[in-house]
Amino acid sequence: MERSSSNPLGASLARLQQSAGISGTQPAKCPDHGDYIATVLREGQLSGCPECSRQAQAVAEAMERDEQQRQAVSARLERQLGQALIPLRFKTKTFENYRAATDGQRVALAAARRYAADFPANAAAARCLMLLGHVGNGKTHLAAAIANVVMVEHRRNVLYTTVSRVCQQVKASYGKEAQQSEREAIEVFRTPDLLILDEVGASYGTDFERMVMFEVINARYEEMKPTLVISNLFAEALAGALGDRTVDRLREGGGVVVVFDWQSARRGVA
Structure with missing residues (x-):
């Protein structure tokens, strides 16, 4: 074949x-x-x-x-x-739309810009920032602007809250049906790369508020994490409201204080 x-x-x-x-x-x-x-x-x-x-x-x-x-x-x-839980009113606040018409406002704006731009170094040093002084001068505006730069440019996480909310969360951990312990409640505020605490000393420091603020700020102090404090009090009154130990931790490492000592500009800013 x-x-x-x-x-x-x-x-x-x-x-x-x-x-x-x-x-x-x-x-x-x-x-x-x-x-x-x-x-x-x-x-x-x-x-x-x-x-x-x-x-x-x-x-x-x-x-x-x-x-x-x-x-x-x-x-x-x-x-x-x-x-970040930044209030809706402040989500669009930037350095560019902060009204800096006086020398004091220009100094405050420059300090806030510098803190935001240098945040990696500030975070490494756990350097805190305190915006202190009269109501209505854009302290929360500048804090929100810092938060946006920290998140967008430096890729770090931020949490904005008020002292009353922190105290409410910690107090809620005491109930019989609480879903978290006091330590877990504090942990929420220890974790962020930058914690913004607004309305500090608004109730002029009850014993409970002083205790909670020390626990939160001390937890961040021990973890080398910076805190941004906003208060309508000036430095001496802030120490009376929070206690010397807490303020000492905010100042350590070159903590920055920006004083807003001019008259309220709220009526001139939408």
Whole structure:
């Protein structure tokens, strides 16, 4: 019986190449990568350099990864902005829309900008910031502007809260049906890279408030994490409201104090 000399695999490959418009191969030269074997396509066209194709594919994949990372960062920032709990009135407050018409306002704005710009160094030193003085002069505005820079530019997390909310959360841990312990309640405020405490001394320091503020600020002090304090009190009165031990921890490491001692500008700022 005569043995067939045909190659079924080769014939199938030839038919596949023909259906794909491939008529064969021939030597070719890439100006960047040298010689290669090119596939001859329809109308005599040659396939491109495989190394060029590989590099183009690598660039495309890198661009896709960068875009995925950008979207992930954007989503994380959106979550952080929501989790920061900055009041709606202050979410759009920036350094650019802070009204600095007087020398005092310009000094306060410059100090806030500097603290935000240098936040990595301030965080490493656990350097706190205290915005103290008259009501209605934009202390919370500047704190919100700092928070936005810290989150967006430095990729750190921020939590804004008031002393009354902190005290309420800690007090809620004392009940029989409490869902967390006092230690767990304090932990919520120890964790953020920057904690903004507003309305400090608003009730002029009850014993309970002094105890809670010391526990929160001391926990952050021990973990080398900075705290931003906003108060309508000046330095001496703040020490009376919080206690010397707490204020000492805020001042340690070069804590910055910005005094707002001019008349309220609230009527001039929308």
